[in-house]
Structures are given as structure tokens and as C-alpha cells.
Amino acid sequence: MDNKLMLMIPGPTPVPEQVLLALAKHPIGHRSGEFSQIMAEVTQNLKWLHQTQNDVLVLTASGTGAMEAGIINFLSPGDRVLVGCNGKFGDRWADLSAAFGLEVEKITADWGKPLDTEQFREKLSADTEKKIKAVIITHSETSTGVLNDVETVNRYVKDHGEALIIVDAVTSLGAVNLPVDAWGLDVVASGSQKGYMIPPGLGFVCVSPKAWEAYKTAKLPRFYLDLGSYRKTAAKNTNPFTPPVNLVVALQAALRMMQAEGLEAIFARHQRLMRATRDAVKALSLPLFAPDDAASPAITAVIPSSVEAEQVRAVMKKHFDIVLAGGQDHLKGKIFRIGHLGFVSERDILAAIGALEASLGELGYESMTPGAGLAAAARVFAQS
Amino acid sequence: MDNKLMLMIPGPTPVPEQVLLALAKHPIGHRSGEFSQIMAEVTQNLKWLHQTQNDVLVLTASGTGAMEAGIINFLSPGDRVLVGCNGKFGDRWADLSAAFGLEVEKITADWGKPLDTEQFREKLSADTEKKIKAVIITHSETSTGVLNDVETVNRYVKDHGEALIIVDAVTSLGAVNLPVDAWGLDVVASGSQKGYMIPPGLGFVCVSPKAWEAYKTAKLPRFYLDLGSYRKTAAKNTNPFTPPVNLVVALQAALRMMQAEGLEAIFARHQRLMRATRDAVKALSLPLFAPDDAASPAITAVIPSSVEAEQVRAVMKKHFDIVLAGGQDHLKGKIFRIGHLGFVSERDILAAIGALEASLGELGYESMTPGAGLAAAARVFAQS
Numbered sequence: 001m002d003n004k005l006m007l008m009i010p011g012p013t014p015v016p017e018q019v020l021l022a023l024a025k026h027p028i029g030h031r032s033g034e035f036s037q038i039m040a041e042v043t044q045n046l047k048w049l050h051q052t053q054n055d056v057l058v059l060t061a062s063g064t065g066a067m068e069a070g071i072i073n074f075l076s077p078g079d080r081v082l083v084g085c086n087g088k089f090g091d092r093w094a095d096l097s098a099a100f101g102l103e104v105e106k107i108t109a110d111w112g113k114p115l116d117t118e119q120f121r122e123k124l125s126a127d128t129e130k131k132i133k134a135v136i137i138t139h140s141e142t143s144t145g146v147l148n149d150v151e152t153v154n155r156y157v158k159d160h161g162e163a164l165i166i167v168d169a170v171t172s173l174g175a176v177n178l179p180v181d182a183w184g185l186d187v188v189a190s191g192s193q194k195g196y197m198i199p200p201g202l203g204f205v206c207v208s209p210k211a212w213e214a215y216k217t218a219k220l221p222r223f224y225l226d227l228g229s230y231r232k233t234a235a236k237n238t239n240p241f242t243p244p245v246n247l248v249v250a251l252q253a254a255l256r257m258m259q260a261e262g263l264e265a266i267f268a269r270h271q272r273l274m275r276a277t278r279d280a281v282k283a284l285s286l287p288l289f290a291p292d293d294a295a296s297p298a299i300t301a302v303i304p305s306s307v308e309a310e311q312v313r314a315v316m317k318k319h320f321d322i323v324l325a326g327g328q329d330h331l332k333g334k335i336f337r338i339g340h341l342g343f344v345s346e347r348d349i350l351a352a353i354g355a356l357e358a359s360l361g362e363l364g365y366e367s368m369t370p371g372a373g374l375a376a377a378a379r380v381f382a383q384s
Numbered sequence: 385m386d387n388k389l390m391l392m393i394p395g396p397t398p399v400p401e402q403v404l405l406a407l408a409k410h411p412i413g414h415r416s417g418e419f420s421q422i423m424a425e426v427t428q429n430l431k432w433l434h435q436t437q438n439d440v441l442v443l444t445a446s447g448t449g450a451m452e453a454g455i456i457n458f459l460s461p462g463d464r465v466l467v468g469c470n471g472k473f474g475d476r477w478a479d480l481s482a483a484f485g486l487e488v489e490k491i492t493a494d495w496g497k498p499l500d501t502e503q504f505r506e507k508l509s510a511d512t513e514k515k516i517k518a519v520i521i522t523h524s525e526t527s528t529g530v531l532n533d534v535e536t537v538n539r540y541v542k543d544h545g546e547a548l549i550i551v552d553a554v555t556s557l558g559a560v561n562l563p564v565d566a567w568g569l570d571v572v573a574s575g576s577q578k579g580y581m582i583p584p585g586l587g588f589v590c591v592s593p594k595a596w597e598a599y600k601t602a603k604l605p606r607f608y609l610d611l612g613s614y615r616k617t618a619a620k621n622t623n624p625f626t627p628p629v630n631l632v633v634a635l636q637a638a639l640r641m642m643q644a645e646g647l648e649a650i651f652a653r654h655q656r657l658m659r660a661t662r663d664a665v666k667a668l669s670l671p672l673f674a675p676d677d678a679a680s681p682a683i684t685a686v687i688p689s690s691v692e693a694e695q696v697r698a699v700m701k702k703h704f705d706i707v708l709a710g711g712q713d714h715l716k717g718k719i720f721r722i723g724h725l726g727f728v729s730e731r732d733i734l735a736a737i738g739a740l741e742a743s744l745g746e747l748g749y750e751s752m753t754p755g756a757g758l759a760a761a762a763r764v765f766a767q768s
Contacts (some may be wrong), residue, residue, distance in 0.1 A: 024408030201628030244585030
């Protein structure tokens with residue numbers, strides 16, 4: 001049977017029907033009054049989602065493009081940056097920073113473990129000469145399902161006083177509380193195919209007044225990703241370069257849905273989905289890759305021991321049309337990841353856990369009591 | 385009446401129903417075998433469209449992003465580039481090059497006039513030290529409706545021997561013949577919302593072996609737009625960063641339509657649409673902005689004298705739901721532009737000319753014989 005595919009990867013995430021229908025509308029001109037009205041509404045709602053009065057700029061780019069914009073607009077060649085590295089994306093921001101001639105100092109943790117905030121405190125408090133210009137940190141590390149403690153790291157950045165904090169919120173925004181203004185976050189980058197519930201193609205960068213100050217003297221070359229152009233045109237509800245009109249119309253529909261649900265409800269739902277998934281996986285005696293106190297509400301990584309991760313993914317896909325993510329880089333073949341980000345309901349988790357139990361059974365996995373996973377998930381949903 | 389809008393701007397261009405429906409399909413995972421199959425087909429068809437065996441890489445970006453990739457991947461700070469400037473986009477590539485620290489030498493012509501190929505010949509033949517590393521030229525200058533003579537300029541670039549030719553083919557690809565291999569073009573950039581008949585959001589860069597040689601030593605910093613990453617992953621029919629899956633599926637549908645029509649037929653259709661539009665405009669005694677021998681098959685700019693350009697646009701929009709483009713920069717309010725690029729039929733031109741006559745009449749324009757525009761367009765269609 002075709003078209004019954006269920007995506008449980010960390011992006012693209014499932015897209016609601018009304019968003020798909022909005023996407024399929026005939027494009028309108030991006031220099032029209034009609035489109036400016038849409039941009040105005042979308043920008044307002046993006047600020048709501050980011051809990052900020054700062055600029056939130058819309059780029060035609062993937063999340064990596066948004067992060068690149070978030071880095072290169074505020075720094076100059078040779079600037080020192082502290083980069084938190086405990087997964088594929090942290091490593092990517094270190095590579096990106098190095099590619100642009102920044103002096104990268106990594107703070108590392110094993111993949112699957114959260115970054116140690118104390119190491120940030122030490123580095124930042126030792127930097128009396130204020131050479132560290134930015135701290136770059138991934139909130140939800142998609143490759144491992146770890147949620148890094150941005151709130152604490154940000155406190156140390158604030159104590160430092162000079163450095164900007166640049167946050168990869170690609171799989172955290174719209175899944176977990178990230179109050180930009182309350183915390184005073186300088187740069188927050190995200191992508192459309194995650195909590196936003198729309199297909200990939202849009203990147204977002206939220207920029208604080210302090211970051212705009214740094215922008216004035218930042219010397220890394222930029223043009224397509226020059227956020228100054230985006231700010232200038234955003235003031236007139238337009239764009240420096242042709243935006244992906246259809247995706248923006250889809251975004252409008254998705255943001256309206258998010259507003260109707262409410263931020264607190266969205267965060268609570270992701271917490272429930274995460275807890276149900278994790279409790280179910282534990283009940284099936286499968287080891288979780290990230291610890292409970294640093295678990296991402298976007299994605300749960302499982303590192304099975306007596307069954308092959310890739311076999312689990314294969315059976316889930318073949319038999320039940322559920323797409324799970326595999327491991328990346330050195331985790332390839334070692335873990336599987338269950339995405340529960342965006343347009344995901346409790347029923348979806350029950351379906352996924354049911355299919356996981358059935359798949360494990362098919363693979364001869366013996367360390368479980370059939371039904372235990374489903375029961376554990378159901379318990380979480382009953383409590384909340 | 386809602387939803388009867390007819391876009392006759394140079395992008396976004398009208399999107400066929402089957403492409404919109406492809407766009408609205410639930411996204412699939414971009415790391416799946418299914419998506420790789422789509423990428424393989426799309427890449428093959430992109431090569432067909434470019435008439436090349438060179439790499440054609442797909443980026444999540446606007447046309448400007450594609451052009452930036454086409455420039456920064458092959459050059460180093462301080463490199464001298466010749467940039468053809470006879471409109472907004474030529475100027476943009478000069479600004480972009482300067483932003484990246486290239487030494488820009490402009491070859492200019494008045495907006496509305498084609499670039500003088502002789503000036504390229506002189507500069508290139510005088511450069512015996514081979515300091516010119518690239519010639520950057522806009523094929524169809526969207527802001528003025530001028531088609532620059534890339535073929536001749538390219539011959540001089542080939543005589544030079546060292547310089548690369550980097551072509552902005554954003555509104556020419558899929559509208560006018562641009563045989564990449566036959567001409568030996570090094571870098572050709574384009575965008576999805578033009579001849580491709582899909583919404584904005586994808587950029588394309590076609591890269592020759594000679595350009596890849598230059599890539600090896602090119603030192604401008606890059607990461608998100610590093611074409612090496614795209615080439616590496618394209619070899620496995622995948623992408624370095626999450627692609628806009630839905631737009632790629634739409635692209636697949638659009639390229640199939642283009643193949644069914646055939647390249648020659650597509651070019652001939654655009655020629656007919658251009659000639660009919662120009663003949664009609666002339667028959668209405670409205671001055672054309674670009675000369676006949678350098679007219680773009682993508683867009684026709686009109687510089688009316690006894691009627692206000694913006695009033696024509698306003699009536700066309702309000703009364704007939706036809707969106708024409710206005711002038712950009714210093715041409716704002718002075719010209720209007722009729723797009724006839726992509727999914728545009730002869731009937732669309734008749735409708736537009738009919739509406740133009742009616743609008744001119746409504747505005748009290750007296751220098752025309754009613755029906756003369758339509759008759760002129762019909763004559764072109766009858767001949768072909």
C-alpha cells in the first residue's frame with residue numbers, strides 16, 4: 001500500500017493536511033502587498049514562537065544555512081569561539097567555524113552525554129581578556145537525542161559579558177521551552193522541517209540587539225546570508241531575495257495551528273511524547289542512549305544490545321511503514337532514533353511502540369514481555 | 385473573485401497543477417532509498433536541461449544563493465573578476481564579488497542595452513598576465529528584458545584561456561538555448577521559480593571540470609555553499625544538508641513535463657511568446673525597453689511615454705487579476721515588465737494583451753487602434 005508512510009525521524013517531520021494544502025496553492029508575487037501581509041503575520045507569530053521582541057529573519061536555507069548566517073554575521077576572522085561538541089551537529093558548527101577562519105576551542109562530551117556546563121564556566125571565567133567572542137551550542141543534539149543545558153551555559157556567557165551566545169535550536173524550537181528574551185539569547189537558529197511542522201526549505205535566525213552591535217564590526221564576508229539585508233527588508237515586510245513563497249504560506253498555516261494549540265500545550269505534549277517513548281523503550285529492556293536528565297523532547301535514541309539497530313529499522317519500515325532514523329557517523333548501525341517532534345500525537349507514539357514490539361518479536365528479541373512497552377506509554381498518557 | 389490571479393512576472397512563474405500536487409505530497413525522508421531514486425532522476429534530467437555531462441548541483445537557496453555558490457567556490461580573495469553590469473542583477477554580482485574581497489572590474493552598458501562584447505574582448509586580450517580569474521555575466525537581465533550575448537563573450541573567455549566564465553542563467557535556463565557543453569561554460573547558476581515551473585526555493589549550479597580544478601585552490605571561505613560537499617553527496621544521490629524534499633518532488637514532476645515537451649519546443653515556444661508580446665506592444669505604439677536583437681525570451685519590458693507604467697500595472701491587477709512586474713531601482717515607476725517565462729501558453733499572451741489594451745483604454749491612452757495588439761500577437765501565433 002502506497003502513501004501510508006509515517007515519518008518518525010527528526011526531520012522532515014509529519015506535515016498537517018492544511019499545511020500541505022497551503023503549500024499547494026498557486027504562488028503569488030513576493031513583491032506584492034498580499035505577500036507582505038503574510039510576511040507581517042508570519043514575522044509576528046515567529047516572535048511569539050521565539051518568545052521575543054528581537055528580529056526573527058526568514059532565509060531560504062536549511063538549518064545549517066541558518067546556523068552559518070547566525071555565526072558569520074557577528075564574527076571576524078581569527079575571533080575565538082567556544083563550541084560545544086557532543087554530537088554530529090556540534091561537530092558541524094566547529095567545522096563551519098574553522099572553515100571561516102575562526103579560532104575554535106571545543107568543549108566536548110561523549111556522544112550521548114550532555115555537555116558539562118562547568119567546563120563552559122571555567123573557560124569563560126578564565127577569559128579575563130575577553131578574547132572569547134561567541135559560545136556556540138546545540139540545544140537539542142539531533143544525532144544523539146541529548147538536550148544540552150543552554151540555560152546554565154547562557155548564565156556563564158552573561159557573566160562573561162562580552163561573548164555572544166549562538167544557539168542551534170533546530171530540533172528544540174517548538175518542542176521545548178526556549179524563552180529568548182527571558183534568557184537573553186543573542187542568536188537562535190532553526191529550520192522549518194522540525195517543530196514548525198512544514199517541509200524543509202526555510203531557515204530562521206533570531207537576533208538580539210547585542211548581536212546587531214557585533215554585526216557592525218564583524219568582518220567575515222557575506223552576501224546571500226548577510227542578515228543586515230534581511231533586517232532592512234523585513235522592516236518593510238519583504239525579503240532581499242526571492243523567498244520560497246509557497247513554504248511561507250505553509251508556514252503561515254502552521255504558525256496559526258501552533259498558536260491555536262498554545263506554547264505551553266506544545267511543550268507539554270512533547271514532554272508527554274518523550275516520556276511515553278522513553279518509558280516504553282525501558283519497559284522493553286532496550287537501553288536508551290541519552291540519560292533521563294538530558295533527554296531531548298524531540299527525539300529518543302536507542303542503543304540496542306541483543307538486536308541489530310538496522311534490522312529494527314528495516315522491519316519497522318518494511319512491515320509497518322514507519323521510518324525511524326539510524327545512527328550518524330560512528331553511531332551508524334549502532335543506534336536507532338525515534339522522532340517525536342512537530343505534528344506528532346499520542347496515538348502516533350502508541351502506533352510506533354506497538355510496531356516496535358511487533359518488530360522486536362519478529363526479530364526474535366526475547367528480553368521483553370509483549371505489551372509492556374505499550375502499557376508503559378499508555379500509563380504516561382493516562383497520568384497527563 | 386479569489387484565486388484567479390495570473391502571474392506574468394519574471395518569477396515566481398505559474399506552476400502547473402501536477403507540480404502543485406506533487407509539492408503537496410507528504411514529505412519523505414531525505415536519507416531514504418526512495419528519495420535517492422528521485423535525486424538520481426532529477427539529476428539526470430537537470431543535465432539534460434543544461435545540455436551537459438557536467439555536475440548540476442541542487443541547493444536550498446534562491447538564485448542569488450546559487451550565484452554566490454557559483455562565485456565563491458572558484459575564487460580567492462583579491463582575484464580579479466570582470467563583471468558585466470547592465471541591470472540590477474549584473475550590479476548585484478559586482479556587489480557580491482566586492483563583498484567577498486574580489487577585485488571587481490565592471491563592464492557596463494546602460495540599463496536596457498546589451499553589454500558590448502567587444503569590451504570583453506579588449507579587456508581579456510589585454511590581460512597577458514592572466515590576472516582575470518573569472519568573467520561574470522548575466523544571460524537574461526531580468527530587470528530590463530535584455531539578453532546578453534553569452535556565446536560571443538564566452539568565445540573571448542576561451543581565447544583568454546585562464547579565466548572561468550560564470551553565467552547567471554536564472555531567467556534564461558529553460559527559455560533560451562544555453563548549451564553548456566557545446567559552448568564549454570564553466571559555471572551556470574539558476575533558480576527554480578523561473579523556466580523550471582516550480583515555486584522558489586531551489587538553486588542550481590552547473591560546474592565544469594575546469595571550474596573544479598579552480599575549486600581545489602580557491603580560498604574564499606564557504607561551508608553551507610561549499611559545492612564540494614554537494615558534489616560528494618550527489619555521487620551517492622543524496623545531499624550534504626536537508627534538501628527541501630517537497631520542492632525536489634515538484635521538480636521531478638516539472639522536469640518530466642519539460643522532457644515531454646522537448647528542449648527545442650520549449651525554446652521555440654518562448655520565442656513565439658516573446659515575438660507575439662513585442663509585436664503586440666509595438667502595435668499599441670508603446671516603446672519597448674530592450675532592442676529587438678537583444679530581447680529576452682523570458683520577459684518584455686515596456687517604457688510607456690503617454691501613460692503611467694504604475695497605473696497600467698494597477699489596472700491590470702485590479703481589473704483583470706494579471707500581475708505585471710514594475711521597474712527596479714532607478715526604473716521604478718518608469719517601466720512595466722511582462723513575464724512570459726515557464727508555464728506560459730499562447731492563450732496567456734492573448735489574455736494579457738487583451739487586458740493590456742483594455743487597461744490602456746481605461747486609462748485614456750489614445751495612441752492605439754483597439755485590437756491592434758491582439759491582431760499582432762495572433763499573427764505571430766498563426767505563422768508559427
